Amino acid sequence: MAINLVRIDDRLIHGQVATTWVNVKNIEQILLISDKLKSDPVQQKIVMMTAPAGIKVLVFDVEKFISVYQTTEIKKRTMLILTNSTDVLRLLEGGVKFDHLNVGGMRLQGDRVQYTKALSATQEEKEAFLKIADMGVDIEVQMVPNDPPVKIEQIFTGGGK
Numbered sequence: 001m002a003i004n005l006v007r008i009d010d011r012l013i014h015g016q017v018a019t020t021w022v023n024v025k026n027i028e029q030i031l032l033i034s035d036k037l038k039s040d041p042v043q044q045k046i047v048m049m050t051a052p053a054g055i056k057v058l059v060f061d062v063e064k065f066i067s068v069y070q071t072t073e074i075k076k077r078t079m080l081i082l083t084n085s086t087d088v089l090r091l092l093e094g095g096v097k098f099d100h101l102n103v104g105g106m107r108l109q110g111d112r113v114q115y116t117k118a119l120s121a122t123q124e125e126k127e128a129f130l131k132i133a134d135m136g137v138d139i140e141v142q143m144v145p146n147d148p149p150v151k152i153e154q155i156f157t158g159g160g161k
Contacts, residue, residue, distance in 0.1 A: 002074040003096075009104035010083040012037070016104065016144050018052040021079065024145045028076035029056040033065045033091070034083050062087050066094035085121065085128035092135055101132060103141040103152065115155050118143050126156060 004025045009017065012032055021027065030051065037043055038061040051057040056076070060068065065080075069091075080098075082088050088101060105118050112120035119141050121129065129152050133139055140149035 002076055002078050003080060003098050004077045005079040005102060006088070006098045006100065007079060007081050007102040007104050008083065008085060008088060008106060009081055010106050012047050012081055012083070013050045013052075013057070017079075017081070018050065020144050020146075021102075021104075022052050022055060025079065026077055027055065027079045029058070030079045030081060031065065032057065032059045032081050033062055033087060034059070035061045035087075036083070038064070062090045062094075066091060066096060069094075069096050085125045085132060089128040089132055092132060092137070099137055101137050101139045102149075103139060104143050116141060116150070119155060130156070 004027060005021060007017070007021065012034075013030060017030075022030075032047065037047065038059050044059050047059075048057055080091075082091075084106060085103075092098075103119055106112070106120050106125070108114045108120040110122070112122050112125070114120040129139060133152060139152035141152060141155060142149040
């Protein structure tokens with residue numbers, strides 16, 4: 001299996017992704033998984049322009065990626081980027097397999113509560129994180145590789161608001 005990093009980052013591809021995670025994990029392709037992005041061709045073009053040189057970038061909605069995952073072997077070293085925990089939970093429930101989730105950023109917006117500088121979540125998103133952890137996935141909040149990773153359980157039980 002060539003999924004080398006599953007990351008939540010609501011900014012999708014940006015400097016930290018392009019310059020650090022791609023290099024540290026030796027990524028060959030980035031798959032952006034977002035129903036909202038898939039339905040917005042203008043935003044897709046903008047995101048594609050931010051991709052690092054030589055890195056293939058594809059956009060899928062959640063259900064399409066689950067379907068592709070079930071029928072296609074991923075051969076390139078791949079990073080999945082999603083924007084929220086509820087979509088990550090949908091992937092897992094759809095049969096996509098991975099054992100580690102990196103949370104790089106979910107900004108404070110709408111009815112999200114801020115837990116750390118990098119992590120804000122609605123009650124539904126918090127519950128999705130807890131379900132993901134209950135499924136055996138190790139969840140760490142870590143914006144860049146040099147930052148010390150913080151376990152999500154620590155944030156929700158005592159490290160945040």
